[in-house]
Structures are given as C-alpha cells and as structure tokens.
Amino acid sequence: MRNLLITLTIIALIIAIAFVILPLGTIAYIPSIIALILAFLLKFKFSDKSQQKLPSALAVLAVLLTITTLAKNNFTEEKVAEDTQYEERIEEAEEENLEELEEIQSELDELEIDEDVELLEEEIDSIQE
Numbered sequence: 001m002r003n004l005l006i007t008l009t010i011i012a013l014i015i016a017i018a019f020v021i022l023p024l025g026t027i028a029y030i031p032s033i034i035a036l037i038l039a040f041l042l043k044f045k046f047s048d049k050s051q052q053k054l055p056s057a058l059a060v061l062a063v064l065l066t067i068t069t070l071a072k073n074n075f076t077e078e079k080v081a082e083d084t085q086y087e088e089r090i091e092e093a094e095e096e097n098l099e100e101l102e103e104i105q106s107e108l109d110e111l112e113i114d115e116d117v118e119l120l121e122e123e124i125d126s127i128q129e
Helices: 002-021 025-044 053-075 084-128
Strands: none
Touching (some): 025 053
C-alpha cells in the first residue's frame, strides 16, 4: 500500500508541475492538493519513523507546488491587450467596402442610363415607323 501511495503521489506531483507551468489557472490546485493529501497520508499513516524521509520530501514538494500555484494565480495579471491593428483593419475594410459600393452604384446608374437611352431610341424608332 505504501508503494502505491508513493507512486500516486509522484504522479500527482508531476501533473501538478505540468499544470503550474501551463496557464491553466485554478485547475492546478487539484493535483497539488491531491499530492499533498497523499503525502500526508503516507507520512503519518503508512510510514514508520525510519521511512519518513521520502514522504516528508514529497509533502514539502506538494506544499511548494500549492504555494506556487497560489502565488501564480494571485500575482499574475491576466490582461487582454487592445488590438489596435485589428480595429484599423476593420476601419480600412469599411472604407474599401464603401468605395466599392459607390463604384457599383455609379456603374449601375450608367447601366440604367444606357438602358433608358436604348428604350427611348426604340420608342423613337417605333414612332417614326
């Protein structure tokens, strides 16, 4: 049972180290607290006086990881930076779209004028006949 607890504690500590390094926020508490509980169980319940070096080291490491997670979550600011380039691109795209719409509108007006002229010419031709 002692070997199983040592293995589980080490696995929980490895996962906790990975979670502390990665930006996972408060989810990093889960494996570090599990490792802390397992290390204390190992130290106080499943170890003799002569076998307490490894459980003590694991408990200290678990406490350090919990404190590191706490410090990382409390002292790092998660600030979203304003993306001015994106806003500029949106404004430029809007201006380009307006220009394209104006060009299309002018082309449409020219087409309508041409159609009107053709219709008038046809009416004149039909009247003359």
